[in-house]
Amino acid sequence: MIIDDEVLAVLTAIVTVACVLAAALTVPRGVEPFLALGLLDEKGKIGDYPTRVIAGEPVKLHVFVMNHLGKAVMLKVVGKLGSRGNIPTNSTPLNSTPIWSYELILEHNQNATIPVQVTLQKEGLNVALVFELWTLNATDGTWVYTGRWNHLYLNVTKAGAP
Amino acid sequence: MKYTLGLLLFSILLAASIVYSEGAFLEALRLLEELSSEGVDVSFQVRELNRALELYRGNLTAEAGAIVTRVLQQLTELKRELPTFKFWKWLDVGSRVAILLAIPPAFYYFFPRLYALAWAYSRRNWLIKEVKKNDNRR
Structure with a gap:
């Protein structure tokens, strides 16, 4: 034989490893399911968030949502007002009336950046502007809290105040 | 009313x-x-x-x-159409995996033969010359 047996064995081993690896990658695997919610500034970027706003004037932000559940889902972002120490947890949403909401359907691995404009009427210090992510249970039509939320503390002042 | x-x-x-x-x-x-x-x-x-x-x-x-x-x-x-879609999807995946797993034995069997053919082809113009035992010339 022109090729030495040992050389052929080594070459076959390399080819075998490469092919088994390729076959393993070919078989579809389940995805690591997660949902993401992010708060962005007026320009749709991280940073430059407002800290002081004037009551009655609109606050402009963006909310980033991503679906990585392995299927298309209907999501709802709900804006609420809280305060320092009164924000949602991973299991319970904030017990407060929604001041803004937006519903959308996202495919797997799809994301959306939603412009938000809310007007805060009441003055206050450390007002928490909270955004919660909810998902629709298509079987019974109920909204389920995903445990994902963002918040931004704002000082809401009167117009003309220093 | x-x-x-x-x-x-x-x-x-x-x-x-x-x-x-x-x-x-x-x-x-x-x-x-x-x-x-x-x-x-x-x-x-x-x-x-x-x-x-x-x-x-x-x-x-x-x-x-x-x-x-x-x-x-x-x-x-x-x-x-979902059952048909699933059938073709898994057939596609199965075929890909089968082809990939068939490559190593095919390589083991065919590679030495193809290499030998290539080796012989690259030397197709070589001449076989009888060399006398005492002749040091190549």
């Missing part, structure tokens, strides 16, 4: 249409989740349902309901 009855009838019809739309919307969403989890391309239907949501937000219920009904028909059709 006539106007009150008319208004009541209109309200009942409107409520019924919204309830129907919501039922159709939920059914469409349920099918959308099922089909997308199986890998069926539902991008168009997702875009259309998002458009319907925009119309619902603008209180254009009739237009939104028409879109939802159309999307539901498309999704029902896709659901009917």
Whole structure:
């Protein structure tokens, strides 16, 4: 034989490893399911968030949502007002009336950046502007809290105040 | 009285249409989740349902309901084709894996033979010359 047996064995081993690896990658695997919610500034970027706003004037932000559940889902972002120490947890949403909401359907691995404009009427210090992510249970039509939320503390002042 | 009855009838019809739309919307969403989890391309239907949501937000219920009904028909059709889709999908995956796993034995069998052929082909112009035992010339 022109090729030495040992050389052929080594070459076959390399080819075998490469092919088994390729076959393993070919078989579809389940995805690591997660949902993401992010708060962005007026320009749709991280940073430059407002800290002081004037009551009655609109606050402009963006909310980033991503679906990585392995299927298309209907999501709802709900804006609420809280305060320092009164924000949602991973299991319970904030017990407060929604001041803004937006519903959308996202495919797997799809994301959306939603412009938000809310007007805060009441003055206050450390007002928490909270955004919660909810998902629709298509079987019974109920909204389920995903445990994902963002918040931004704002000082809401009167117009003309220093 | 006539106007009150008319208004009541209109309200009942409107409520019924919204309830129907919501039922159709939920059914469409349920099918959308099922089909997308199986890998069926539902991008168009997702875009259309998002458009319907925009119309619902603008209180254009009739237009939104028409879109939802159309999307539901498309999704029902896709659901009917799901077993065929799954069969071809798994056949495709199975074929790829089988081909990849067949490469190593094929390589082991054919490579030495092909190498020998290539070796012989590259030396096809060589001449075989008899060399005398005491002749040091090549």
